[in-house]
Amino acid sequence: MRKIHNIIIFSVLWFMQASVFSFAESPEVSSPAQDASGGQVDWVAELELVPGVEVIPDGFGGHFYHYKDRMGNKHITNSIDYIPREFRTSETTGVILPVDLNVQDGAGKMPLEISKLEEPENSIRDPFEDDETWKSENIIPDPLEPVNRVFFYFNDKLYFWILKPVATGYEKVVPEPVRVGVNNFFSNLITPIRAVNCLFQGKNKGFETEIARFLVNSTIGVAGFGDPAKKIFNLDKHDEDLGQTLGSYGLGPGIYINWPVLGPSSFRDTVGLVGDSFLNPLNYLVDTTKYNLAIRSYDMVNETSLRLGEYESFKKAALDPYSSLRDAYNQNRIHKINE
Amino acid sequence: MFKKGGVMRLKNIFQGIVFLLLITGISISSVAGGPMEAIKETTDKIIAILSDPELKAPEKASERDRLIRKEVDELFDWVEMSRRALARHWRKRTKQEKKEFIDLFGKLLERTYRDKVHTYSGEKFIYLGDKVDGDYGIGKVKIVTEQGTEIPVKYRVKRKGNSWYVYDVSIEGVSLINNYRTQFNTIMVRSSYKELVEKLKAKIAEK
Numbered sequence A: 001m002r003k004i005h006n007i008i009i010f011s012v013l014w015f016m017q018a019s020v021f022s023f024a025e026s027p028e029v030s031s032p033a034q035d036a037s038g039g040q041v042d043w044v045a046e047l048e049l050v051p052g053v054e055v056i057p058d059g060f061g062g063h064f065y066h067y068k069d070r071m072g073n074k075h076i077t078n079s080i081d082y083i084p085r086e087f088r089t090s091e092t093t094g095v096i097l098p099v100d101l102n103v104q105d106g107a108g109k110m111p112l113e114i115s116k117l118e119e120p121e122n123s124i125r126d127p128f129e130d131d132e133t134w135k136s137e138n139i140i141p142d143p144l145e146p147v148n149r150v151f152f153y154f155n156d157k158l159y160f161w162i163l164k165p166v167a168t169g170y171e172k173v174v175p176e177p178v179r180v181g182v183n184n185f186f187s188n189l190i191t192p193i194r195a196v197n198c199l200f201q202g203k204n205k206g207f208e209t210e211i212a213r214f215l216v217n218s219t220i221g222v223a224g225f226g227d228p229a230k231k232i233f234n235l236d237k238h239d240e241d242l243g244q245t246l247g248s249y250g251l252g253p254g255i256y257i258n259w260p261v262l263g264p265s266s267f268r269d270t271v272g273l274v275g276d277s278f279l280n281p282l283n284y285l286v287d288t289t290k291y292n293l294a295i296r297s298y299d300m301v302n303e304t305s306l307r308l309g310e311y312e313s314f315k316k317a318a319l320d321p322y323s324s325l326r327d328a329y330n331q332n333r334i335h336k337i338n339e
Numbered sequence B: 001m002f003k004k005g006g007v008m009r010l011k012n013i014f015q016g017i018v019f020l021l022l023i024t025g026i027s028i029s030s031v032a033g034g035p036m037e038a039i040k041e042t043t044d045k046i047i048a049i050l051s052d053p054e055l056k057a058p059e060k061a062s063e064r065d066r067l068i069r070k071e072v073d074e075l076f077d078w079v080e081m082s083r084r085a086l087a088r089h090w091r092k093r094t095k096q097e098k099k100e101f102i103d104l105f106g107k108l109l110e111r112t113y114r115d116k117v118h119t120y121s122g123e124k125f126i127y128l129g130d131k132v133d134g135d136y137g138i139g140k141v142k143i144v145t146e147q148g149t150e151i152p153v154k155y156r157v158k159r160k161g162n163s164w165y166v167y168d169v170s171i172e173g174v175s176l177i178n179n180y181r182t183q184f185n186t187i188m189v190r191s192s193y194k195e196l197v198e199k200l201k202a203k204i205a206e207k
Helices: A002-024 A032-037 A040-046 A145-173 A176-189 A191-200 A204-219 A242-248 A267-277 A289-306 A310-317 A321-338 B002-030 B035-051 B058-075 B078-089 B095-118 B176-190 B193-205
Strands: A049-057 A063-069 A074-077 A096-098 A256-259 A263-266 B124-133 B136-144 B150-160 B163-171
Touching: A145 A256, A145 A289, A145 A321, A176 A204, A176 A289, A191 A204, A191 A242, A242 A267, A242 A321, A256 A267, A256 A321, A263 A267, A263 A321, A310 A321, A310 B095, A321 B176, B035 B058, B035 B095, B035 B124, B035 B136, B035 B150, B035 B163, B058 B095, B078 B095, B078 B163, B078 B176, B095 B193, B163 B176, B176 B193
Parallel strands: none
Antiparallel strands: A049 A063, A063 A074, A074 A096, A256 A263, B124 B136, B136 B150, B150 B163
């Protein structure tokens, strides 16, 4: 009886160990990448370290080694291999882990807790595997490209010649907390757009959250200038609009449109924009076109003042800013619709 | 008799637990860290470099850039990134062209990354988790700015040997590699590969 028991335990353990080892010893992929970036072991050997390694038994017959590099980062490893050469005494294999700086008693405690993500299996695979055919959703049709490029150029100049200088001046005279407050105010004002589109998409929780946010921020948050709903009650904004609603119904973007002033959009999202304008209280509160536009311009300047430098760094990273913006817009919309 | 059997069983179970612990101990030391650990390790080191008061002086700027580049090179796989960004145009390149391209594209990405982190001002990194399927994996991070804005970041990683290398980063759902793929294709279709390389060189020379 006891013998059978032991055999079962042993075979189960052996199987576990075997599977663990086969996982660890997955075939090494030799590729020029490793030459280009260097193996991890080489890097450890290169790193200059201050002396001092603490050895703490791990309770399983092995040891944890703690040491600090010259940046003052603490490192923990249970493998001699990953300790800089001058401290090494024998050969084993293993892994190096960064230590959370506030964890002092590192013995046997893996500091970084990693949760398993709830992700569909196919999302982990390499999306670029096939380089001949492009996923159709990744390209947005752009038959109006010549016109769009003209408007892109126009918007570019609008930013550098008008919007940026005005926003920079405004930034200098208005302190940041006030500008963030103004941004919150305008965001709070268009709660109906987000709330109704949550409903259209069957996101009842999102609808409730938006209503709760509106009530909290309009009262405790002083007409929406503050965001206590997020800060105190941890209620996140649900960024929904009609374009996303239509997208979630299965409607594709149609074609890409780069509007003057408004910037990147699509046929679907332009329809959404028009629809949403009926839900924008601003259009009912201020129905004189002149004042309505003035308020919108102010909102735009205020928002730009909080995002100065972003467009510049976007352009600095892009080789063809026009197609870069088009793709970023398309990808971001797909992301938001799938959210 | 009954009592004795019970004790024996307990002893066996205890033995089993000891073996289990032993083997878990072994497994920890034989399995490479996951994608999240690789990403966190590099991020922590870069934050340490950026917050090092000794490296903040203007004359130390090049030293600081060198240290950051070393860390970035360790995590990002420029070859995999170049191959995916050039897509169908990659195969038509000669060995020499590929080498040049990897170098140029790597420099551009590195500089873009460096420009982004230079403005680091205490943003919080929340490591949401990772998932692995064979030699591929993803890791998700949330960056929280001081204003409270949350920026979702997704890393795509590939296992090579015992380490994970990043081959794509998505910010707010915008994949960096897909974005460059679109740009490179637009340029190649409108003009030529030569033009693309010229543009890359000019871009890197930009201050």
